[in-house]
Amino acid sequence: MKLFIDEAHESLFKYGEELCGDKVEIVRQDDFFLAVLADGLGSGVKANILSTLTSKIIATMLAKGATLVEAVETIASTLPVCSERGIAYSTFTIVKIENSGMVYLAEFDNPSTVYLKNNIVTPIQRDELSIEGKTIYISYFQAEINDMIVSFSDGVVHAGVGRLLDLGWQYDNIVGYIKENMNSEVTPRTLCRKLLASVNTLYMDKPGDDSTVCAMRIKPIKPLTVMVGPPMNSDLDKVVVDKLMYNQGLKVVCGGTTSQIVSRITGKELDVQIDYENPAVPPTAKISGIDLVTEGVLTLRKCLEYMKLFTESGQDNLEHFALNKQDGATRLTRIMLEECTEIHFLVGQALNPAHQNPGMPVSLGLKLNLIKDLAKELQKTGKKVSIEFF
Structure with a gap:
């Protein structure tokens, strides 16, 4: 055991x-x-x-x-x-x-x-x-x-x-x-x-x-696999989705384009939720066989913010940060910190056209740094973290 x-x-x-x-x-x-x-x-x-x-x-x-x-x-x-x-x-x-x-x-x-x-x-x-x-x-x-x-x-x-x-x-x-x-x-x-x-x-x-x-x-032991972003080469879509679906444990998909790829490859319907639990966090979606489907960079940024509030120690931070809300960022934070024991990220490196819009914040293009920062915070809690790029 x-x-x-x-x-x-x-x-x-x-x-x-x-x-x-x-x-x-x-x-x-x-x-x-x-x-x-x-x-x-x-x-x-x-x-x-x-x-x-x-x-x-x-x-x-x-x-x-x-x-x-x-x-x-x-x-x-x-x-x-x-x-x-x-x-x-x-x-x-x-x-x-x-x-x-x-x-x-x-x-x-x-x-x-x-x-x-x-x-x-x-x-x-x-x-x-x-x-x-x-x-x-x-x-x-x-x-x-x-x-x-x-x-x-x-x-x-x-x-x-x-x-x-x-x-x-x-x-x-x-x-x-x-x-x-x-x-x-x-x-x-x-x-x-x-x-x-x-x-x-x-x-x-x-x-x-x-x-x-x-x-x-x-x-x-309860592993978590997180697919973030589409692969640089679309020929690898099925390879990455298969890695996600065949892995044991919990499964999370982050990103609108990514969730569409998972839906297409698996043949499972993508059901987008329209309720906003938190106006600062985009709504989630559902795909059969996936534990959580969220928007991409905005949700990941909020998740990192929550995680730092949760992991930072000191006399000024003794009040427990509640992870009982139902917005996508809180649910993702709860899965990573409390429900799983190790995390494997499947990170696609394709550029998202939406992130090249001059009207969008520059920080949206920092997906890879977000993943690395999340990995550092998770490692502070003793969890084993691995990242695979496509």
Whole structure:
């Protein structure tokens, strides 16, 4: 069983600091996924160095086949010593998920990771392991499709200390919040932002500690094929349409001329919708066997705009960008970000006569750059993206 791990992580910096003392390192390989969340001692530059070294060393060594003992021993002998406290210190959480769904979890001094099976918080059996005088909790368990794993730093637990809450948010309350907000439609990024928005509120917009959330949902592989624009050589029309139709997974067609080609080659009727969900986005169409048919460049530009709103992180962007509207750009963004796990673009390079009209914006001729920019945004979310030109 080959799986895709939909992962998102976000951080709030301690108020007044330019660098975050927490660091998340992600490694994706063909046979496993690895996430390391490290929390450096203190805050600012020192904490950033400690957490960066810790996460990078652990992720690199484990990805290369080293044991946890070897990684921790390396960290103990590598981390710089804090001149004020006389210790080199960084907590960490390691989550490794094999293609089979087997999860390996190692935790050192970070809040306990939350595991949700069928959207229900499920206890994890933890065993103690002593390495270099440090007590590390180790867990192995079998996860299934749609399960969620949530790790966070102690800045989340301490949210509100000295402000709205005397003792902070506290771990049990955080777990309760996750329970209340969990359902099969919640994405990792949505959950991260919901949690951190609450953390920011409890800190009254002035976080007293670096706060990081890393959420992972296990998904089955679900590819998406997107045909954009007619081929430069019309003799290739059938070749490209066949590639679209015979590929597994979701299918999207972008462009008026492109949709006409697909309709002609497949013999399926093109049914153009006349309702405008959003005046700024052209209406969609329908072709049997195609999951979404949209206009071309205008819709792609809007999709890229939505995607950037969705993927950009930071304290000013904690409000979740809703993808529940039905216009073509929102639906395309939702398919790319939430419904598929990998994307293959079939990009035709024929010039569209409409784009040569002097009255049309010059940016309409930048279709190829739009596709490349979309690919970059999608890769930020961990998705595999490929582009084929015709």
